[in-house]
Amino acid sequence: xxxxxxxxxxxxxxxxxxxxxxxxxxxxxxxxxxxxxxxxxxxxxxxxxxxxxxxxxxxxxxxxxxxxxxxxxxxxxxxxxxxxxxxxxxxxxxxxxxxxxxxxxxxxxxxxxxxxxxxxxxxxxxxxxxxxxxxxxxxxxxxxxxxxxxxxxxxxxxxxxxxxxxxxxxxxxxxxxxxxxxxxxxxxxxxxxxxxxxxxxxxxxxxxxxxxxxxxxxxxxxxxxxxxxxxxxxxxxxxxxxxxx
Amino acid sequence: xxxxxxxxxxxxxxxxxxxxxxxxxxxxxxxxxxxxxxxxxxxxxxxxxxxxxxxxxxxxxxxxxxxxxxxxxxxxxxxxxxxxxxxxxxxxxxxxxxxxxxxxxxxxxxxxxxxxxxxxxxxxxxxxxxxxxxxxxxxxxxxxxxxxxxxxxxxxxxxxxxxxxxxxxxxxxxxxxxxxxxxxxxxxxxxxxxxxxxxxxxxxxxxxxxxx
Numbered sequence: 001x002x003x004x005x006x007x008x009x010x011x012x013x014x015x016x017x018x019x020x021x022x023x024x025x026x027x028x029x030x031x032x033x034x035x036x037x038x039x040x041x042x043x044x045x046x047x048x049x050x051x052x053x054x055x056x057x058x059x060x061x062x063x064x065x066x067x068x069x070x071x072x073x074x075x076x077x078x079x080x081x082x083x084x085x086x087x088x089x090x091x092x093x094x095x096x097x098x099x100x101x102x103x104x105x106x107x108x109x110x111x112x113x114x115x116x117x118x119x120x121x122x123x124x125x126x127x128x129x130x131x132x133x134x135x136x137x138x139x140x141x142x143x144x145x146x147x148x149x150x151x152x153x154x155x156x157x158x159x160x161x162x163x164x165x166x167x168x169x170x171x172x173x174x175x176x177x178x179x180x181x182x183x184x185x186x187x188x189x190x191x192x193x194x195x196x197x198x199x200x201x202x203x204x205x206x207x208x209x210x211x212x213x214x215x216x217x218x219x220x221x222x223x224x225x226x227x228x229x230x231x232x233x234x235x236x237x238x239x240x241x242x243x244x245x
Numbered sequence: 246x247x248x249x250x251x252x253x254x255x256x257x258x259x260x261x262x263x264x265x266x267x268x269x270x271x272x273x274x275x276x277x278x279x280x281x282x283x284x285x286x287x288x289x290x291x292x293x294x295x296x297x298x299x300x301x302x303x304x305x306x307x308x309x310x311x312x313x314x315x316x317x318x319x320x321x322x323x324x325x326x327x328x329x330x331x332x333x334x335x336x337x338x339x340x341x342x343x344x345x346x347x348x349x350x351x352x353x354x355x356x357x358x359x360x361x362x363x364x365x366x367x368x369x370x371x372x373x374x375x376x377x378x379x380x381x382x383x384x385x386x387x388x389x390x391x392x393x394x395x396x397x398x399x400x401x402x403x404x405x406x407x408x409x410x411x412x413x414x415x416x417x418x419x420x421x422x423x424x425x426x427x428x429x430x431x432x433x434x435x436x437x438x439x440x441x442x443x444x445x446x447x448x449x450x451x452x453x454x455x456x457x
Contacts, residue, residue, distance in 0.1 A: 003271070007273075014449070062293070064290065068444075070439070072454045098296075099298065100296035102303060124306050128307055129304050135362065139361065161365050192369055200436060201438060222442050227435065230434055
């Protein structure tokens with residue numbers, strides 16, 4: 001038996017992504033302003049000048065679960081930021097709540113070191129498994145934020161209630177915190193505790209705002225087109241139901 | 246610099262092939278694809294377990310190196326090693342069903358986590374008051390009003406209900422249910438699309454969030 005609808009959605013999205021990537025080369029997609037990302041660019045430069053670190057909290061996304069999408073977005077951001085920040089005396093640190101995620105983060109940092117022609121230094125200290133349960137992770141990452149001479153806390157990954165710890169630690173240290181998650185509770189928590197909260201799909205846009213990579217922009221364009229298609233479908237379906245069709 | 250449309254490396258090829266097999270295994274139930282999908286998933290589960298072990302050893306290594314970084318960090322690292330060895334001995338030697346291990350979980354870990362959870366509630370209340378004091382934008386006002394209305398609608402009172410707020414058919418409860426569900430659906434659709442497209446980007450080798 002074939003799950004026709006799922007296969008159709010998969011093929012449709014794939015086609016849209018490929019076409020958008022090709023179109024991006026001719027007509028770049030214009031991004032709307034997200035204040036958090038604009039502030040982030042400046043904050044990275046200031047952090048490097050001040051000899052402070054950037055902390056990226058990647059959360060507890062499990063490799064085989066549906067919440068790994070946002071974790072991939074966080075890993076991409078770590079890799080992009082490390083290009084700017086690895087040259088400083090205080091390279092960025094990443095905290096994770098999952099072993100495989102820690103290895104992927106270290107791999108990303110290693111690749112950036114190689115790309116910059118530098119020898120990787122102290123990778124085990126730069127990407128750490130802070131805890132394996134939600135609260136243990138929250139407290140572990142809290143301690144990193146408090147002790148690590150941090151200027152910017154980027155919380156991008158699968159986080160839950162424990163995100164309150166991280167946001168509060170960041171606030172107490174006077175850090176800039178930009179936070180987004182796929183978890184709805186975490187999004188509500190971020191609205192209260194973070195300097196800039198990323199709502200809904202904004203968390204997936206981080207890569208496109210930090211890098212002019214065509215694939216990142218194409219990905220955003222694909223999401224926007226698909227979202228409009230869903231909106232039109234929902235309106236038509238609601239209308240049809242109202243009319244009794 | 247113009248980037249190649251598909252940057253095919255060995256690891257990208259492996260990602261593409263395994264990802265395609267697993268996805269097709271989900272969409273169809275053809276015996277060879279389904280078997281391969283399960284085999285790949287088993288390997289991934291095994292690798293995840295090994296990665297967890299590596300992560301814990303990495304954490305121990307980090308804490309070991311912090312013994313020389315001042316009293317505060319050394320004390321925290323000492324607490325970590327004490328907990329680590331007690332958990333290792335209790336879980337590894339006595340087994341997870343042993344009375345001592347269960348007592349450690351019930352009387353040490355669960356109360357600590359419960360107290361941390363309570364602290365989270367306090368942190369959130371404090372953060373809300375800070376939000377009101379610092380910047381009451383239209384968005385923050387809507388957020389705060391929703392929190393207050395939702396609390397009024399859901400807090401149980403002894404032998405009474407707040408008119409207009411509580412009860413299945415009350416206007417506020419109905420509005421929160423309908424608007425809340427609509428908002429949640431909107432957010433979830435955005436997140437699902439973002440996750441799917443991010444996954445596709447990695448599958449097609451358009452993006453490599455880790456590695457070269």
